[in-house]
């Protein structure tokens with residue numbers, strides 16, 4: 001009887017353990033599935049949030065001036081990949097470096113390029129222009145650009161939106177144009 005009890009206890013323990021494992025495994029799978037779904041949802045929400053920022057906070061119109069709040073971070077990313085303005089509109093663009101790395105390691109600027117500019121070619125030429133804020137000396141490809149800034153800094157430029165069309169903008173710090181570029185669309 002004592003042995004039977006012991007055996008039963010062991011059996012129960014095994015059952016509990018296996019049940020526990022099974023449950024754990026099931027839970028893990030469930031979490032995994034939910035996690036995946038949640039991740040997709042989150043991504044959707046992020047996308048929506050990004051769109052809201054794009055049309056809301058990041059681009060604001062007031063008193064005939066369109067304020068663009070562009071940010072660059074330590075991950076070599078701009079917050080905006082597309083900026084839409086109207087031809088002839090006064091554009092005030094504030095570039096904020098929301099990262100912490102210094103200018104010599106993770107400098108960012110905003111360079112608006114003329115139509116027809118080869119972005120790769122320009123980016124490569126800019127990379128050699130360290131003595132000129134990474135703007136190729138004597139270039140005629142630039143419509144307007146900000147100064148180069150480091151983590152925690154911000155800079156603002158004001159200019160008149162050029163004629164209707166699609167323009168490229170980049171950060172001209174060496175290698176950054178590959179990720180840090182977007183379309184400046186003038187309607």
Ligand SMILES: [Cu+2]
Pocket residue numbers: 072076106107108109171172173176180
């Ligand atoms: Cu940059």
